[in-house]
Amino acid sequence: MTIPANPATAFKVAVSDEALDRLARRLEDTHLPTEDIVPDAGWEYGTNLTKLRQLVDDWRRGDPEGGEGKPTSLKGNGVKDWWKHVEGRMNRHPHFLTTIEGVKVHFQLARSKDPNAIPLIFSHGWPGSFFEADLILDELTRTDRPGPSFHVVVPSLPGYGFSGPPPRKGWQLKDTARLFNSLMVDVLQSPAYMAQGGDWGYVVTRHLALYSGCKIYHTNFAPPNIPPYAKPLVTLEKAGWKGIVPKAMSYLFYDQFEIHGVQRGLEYLTTGSGYFEIQSTKPATVGYGLHDSPVAVLSYLLEKFQLWSDPRSPAFCKPTDKANNLSGITDENILINTTLYYLSSTIHTSFLPYYESTDSVLSLGKDHKLTAPSAHKPYGLSAFPYELAASPRSWLPRLNVNVCQYKRHDYGGHFAALDNPQALSADVREFAANHWPSS
Structure with missing residues (x-):
């Protein structure tokens, strides 16, 4: 197409x-x-x-x-x-504005020279922006790599960047997915496309997969849907029995990568989720306070980038350690992302998915009737060691997904497209090569 x-x-x-x-x-x-x-x-x-x-x-x-x-x-x-x-860096690939259902939608479009390139929509999360995709655009549009090339579409979520705000109370990420499906099918005339995302982009991508136009989908985030046998252990861990979950997991033959992912999820719940409680209950209070202060925005977002990224990234590597220079978690890229929030005046509206869509994450893990249209579509996951909360491989079927590719990496974190762009690009290309419909 x-x-x-x-x-x-x-x-x-x-x-x-x-x-x-x-x-x-x-x-x-x-x-x-x-x-x-x-x-x-x-x-x-x-x-x-x-x-x-x-x-x-x-x-x-x-x-x-x-x-x-x-x-x-x-x-x-x-x-x-x-x-x-x-x-100038951002404008090397063109940007566009369109209106769908009365909502102004901004998107960046990186075209491949291959006429048979696969249309791919990348959905970002918070505290990211469309800029999250910057380091994978040139790679995914290349035609000199084994496997397919892509036309990469990177929209800004409503309330983020240069998109307009959600048009009403109760606007959820499933509504955003409906807009993005229309963007791909109606505006870009791509009746068949692939979707990729992480963080809130995971939720958007899961909802895009419910549409017939989305043929395959891939994420770098899969929030754990905890099995019943593990829930009492998690309760004990949160009540102060530190270490009981990883110890039990080791007895159950989970490997260290999986144990570390679950440990990070528990740490997130106990010491890293205060922002979630604020943004999901009173988003305007903190949003208005941050709106007029660039340094306040930086301070608020910087902690998330440090906590959710691989500590070996250039921005946060200890002086005694060697930074991974393939990572895009640099001081400059953090400041670019922060500047976008400040100059677009969207820090407050970026909090709205926490208020409106928290239940969407839970429903994607539990409501198999909802996810039935995508249950048999090919799904791929890239797993990185410093994800903020990760699912062991054996837990993924509980999300009602058809796992056709699961790739683990030694480096990277929650912002995979920035933190390990080469690995994510290679995974996406391999997944599409094996599972994109041939006709």
């Missing part, structure tokens, strides 16, 4: 000088604490103050560490010049 040359209104990422000047002024006026909340707080109490101060200084100067291909002439010339360079 050939995607139309002009599928919607062309759009360029081009923030006004006025908005960038205001961002520069806000960064210049930053007033952060000079000492940790308690001595040697590190990351234990939340965002690390030393790291935050370093990133704010780099942001203000327009000289973030980890910048990819940034001309020397731009270094240190301020946030405005830096962002103009970032816009």
